[in-house]
Amino acid sequence: MHHSARSVAFSSNGQLLAAGSLDRTIKIWEVGSGRELVTLQNGSMASSLVFLPLQAVVAAANEDGTVTVWDISQTWLLATLPCSEAPSPTLAINVRQSILLCGDASKGLIHRWDIKSFEPRRDIPVPTDTAAGTWKLLEGGDLLVREDQDGIIRLLNIVTFDVVQRFSTHNSGSDSAIAFAPRSAKVAVAHEYESIGIWSWRAPEAGSIPQEIHMPAPGVHAVVFSPDERLVAYAAENGDVVMLDLGGTEVKRLQSYSNRIENVGIADHSSVLSIQVWYDAHMEIDLRSGGLAQHEAQVISYDNADLFRPEGQFLDRQFFVRNRQDNLQIESAEGRLICTVVLLDKIGKFVIAAPDGRFDTNMDLSDIRGVHWIVSRKGLNPLPLEILMRDYYAPGLLPRLLMGVALPRLPGIAELNRIQPDVRIVSVKAGPTPDVALVEVE
Structure with missing residues (x-):
């Protein structure tokens, strides 16, 4: 954290x-x-x-x-x-x-x-x-x-x-x-x-x-x-x-894996979302690709609010960026939530989530810590993000949301089969040759 x-x-x-x-x-x-x-x-x-x-x-x-x-x-x-x-x-x-x-x-x-x-x-x-x-x-x-x-x-x-x-x-x-x-x-x-x-x-x-x-x-x-x-x-x-x-x-x-956001806004060129986390660390997300900007983020001082603009445009569609401190939100000109961005663990790791549950991330899907599902307000029973990867994982999600692309309707999370199988190794035995093992799984 x-x-x-x-x-x-x-x-x-x-x-x-x-x-x-x-x-x-x-x-x-x-x-x-x-x-x-x-x-x-x-x-x-x-x-x-x-x-x-x-x-x-x-x-x-x-x-x-x-x-x-x-x-x-x-x-x-x-x-x-x-x-x-x-x-x-x-x-x-x-x-x-x-x-x-x-x-x-x-x-x-x-x-x-x-x-x-x-x-x-x-x-x-x-x-x-x-x-x-x-x-x-x-x-x-x-x-x-x-x-x-x-x-x-x-x-x-x-x-x-x-x-x-x-x-x-x-x-x-x-x-x-x-x-x-x-x-x-x-x-x-x-x-x-x-x-x-x-x-x-x-x-x-x-x-x-x-x-x-x-x-x-x-x-x-x-x-x-x-x-x-x-x-x-x-x-x-x-x-x-x-x-x-x-x-x-x-x-x-x-430990928690989310970063505190100090300042966020649009950089001088409107296709880059500029984010300052925890004093002077800085990263940039390219709105066109939905990934990290390819160039190295500039070094900026802590007192720099004048460097961040809260409004931007993407293909003539206006949007606004709001700092929620432990995440940032992008809203349409009408105030509709477009997506939430959570910065995780070290600089450069993030999860982007749409209001319908679709998400994108630049992290290993099998090892995302700090973002999870809470279904039906069961706060003490969180589910790992990858459990709904098949239906909700959407690479390149950010530019599609900013463009207002109509995405297919998703089934409700409560409708999906979220049961995870119990798997255990029953026995491990030597195989017919030295390089083979016989593993019985239930």
């Missing part, structure tokens, strides 16, 4: 993981297989994420101060809740009370909603001396963290606001990512986007000094404990979500 993961959360059973990214999407992975399942177009960067207990539902506190609640399996937005006039509020779940909480630093309040109906419950005022500092809600919704400029952290009871524990992280930054493991009484704190420190928050013995476990975590933006508290996952600047054991050994890395 190339668009800077900024928040991360596990589902209560540890089977799913969500990450919010700078491109304003929320991506969901299946932890066991490492598969990316679904991308939610959240509209604002999710700075804090929680899963609702025992549900395929994720809530996000966003950069614009709202809380959005998503049904992952249906990819539906269930609710948008107002939380704060300050950007990037903090979010938590109180499982015992079935309450969703959001910390509103602008008013010094903790807003609460019922997690089934999303009806508001009584707000909790935060004491003035606490509200004046930097504070956030932690997993479980029971404690607050307050971090001073000198690196002092206080764990506070959310009901009485009494100090439960106090210690120094030796970090003067005020924006450290913090996670809490209530059963094992551990706190994880990210340091300067470079490492994670883990402390026990139980009161130390008289005269002893709390010991920190230090683990490298390049580009760390957010950190969370797994539900069994045996692992720490962190969201990194390069977009990966990295899972570590408590000794600091990497045990799994979850």
